Amino acid sequence: MLSIVDLIKKFQQPGGGELTVLDVPKFEMTRGEQVALIGESGGGKTTLLHLIAGMLTATSGSIRVDNLELTKLSEQGRDRFRAATIGYVFQTFNLLPAFSAIENVKLGMTFGHGGVDGARALDLLERVGLADRAHYRPKQLSVGQQQRVAIARALAGQPKLLLADEPTANVDPASADAVLDLIIESCRQDSIALLMVTHSMDVADRFSRVDRLEDINRIAALHQHPAS
Numbered sequence: 001m002l003s004i005v006d007l008i009k010k011f012q013q014p015g016g017g018e019l020t021v022l023d024v025p026k027f028e029m030t031r032g033e034q035v036a037l038i039g040e041s042g043g044g045k046t047t048l049l050h051l052i053a054g055m056l057t058a059t060s061g062s063i064r065v066d067n068l069e070l071t072k073l074s075e076q077g078r079d080r081f082r083a084a085t086i087g088y089v090f091q092t093f094n095l096l097p098a099f100s101a102i103e104n105v106k107l108g109m110t111f112g113h114g115g116v117d118g119a120r121a122l123d124l125l126e127r128v129g130l131a132d133r134a135h136y137r138p139k140q141l142s143v144g145q146q147q148r149v150a151i152a153r154a155l156a157g158q159p160k161l162l163l164a165d166e167p168t169a170n171v172d173p174a175s176a177d178a179v180l181d182l183i184i185e186s187c188r189q190d191s192i193a194l195l196m197v198t199h200s201m202d203v204a205d206r207f208s209r210v211d212r213l214e215d216i217n218r219i220a221a222l223h224q225h226p227a228s
């Protein structure tokens with residue numbers, strides 16, 4: 001369902017010049033597969049997730065998700081693709097503060113499959129154990145609860161691939177297990193492929209496939225010492 005070939009990503013550096021962050025000859029995931037991605041800080045894990053989500057464009061190479069070649073899409077096309085195919089759980093949740101939990105979940109449905117459906121939004125909140133908090137705003141929820149709303153929102157568009165960037169990093173240890181269970185089990189039930197970036201070996205241990213960015217990115221080691 002995901003196939004990356006010869007992917008290069010370079011960034012313009014603030015001081016001029018370019019920095020190559022990713023050089024990935026091959027990276028693949030099958031439908032419903034669950035993969036933990038680990039690696040050194042600054043190695044390019046978030047950049048890889050952003051490229052797969054179509055939030056960034058590749059410098060060269062191919063990214064196919066669900067048989068769609070992302071690198072050939074316009075910005076609008078990538079927005080449509082993301083809404084229809086990708087769920088994204090951020091480290092910092094990224095809920096809209098002026099909207100209630102259920103409104104945030106409905107926003108996740110706006111451009112996805114099936115359109116906006118209030119009953120389904122409530123079902124999703126029920127699934128993450130927050131049906132009784134549907135009308136609370138993010139600041140009226142605990143941090144663990146906010147991340148559970150963000151998971152409900154990410155699942156709301158019925159994605160085929162869920163990208164999760166250190167989803168438990170800002171959640172207390174007790175809630176972290178619940179958040180992790182929720183993501184892993186929801187993806188399993190709905191056959192959603194899951195790619196999760198983590199720094200935690202406890203989290204990685206929950207996955208049968210664990211990839212190190214250094215093993216798939218040819219320049220990861222070099223990148224940590226760009227001056228050398």
Ligand SMILES: Nc1ncnc2c1ncn2[C@@H]1O[C@H](COP(=O)(O)OP(=O)(O)OP(=O)(O)O)[C@@H](O)[C@H]1O
Pocket residue numbers: 011012013014019021039040041042043044045046047048
């Ligand atoms: N928009 C940008 N412009 C220039 N450089 C960038 C940009 N985004 C990221 N980088 C650089 O790319 C490198 C990889 O960043 P990225 O956030 O992907 O790493 P990461 O592996 O996710 O790190 P961490 O584990 O610390 O979150 C960093 O050196 C960063 O400075």
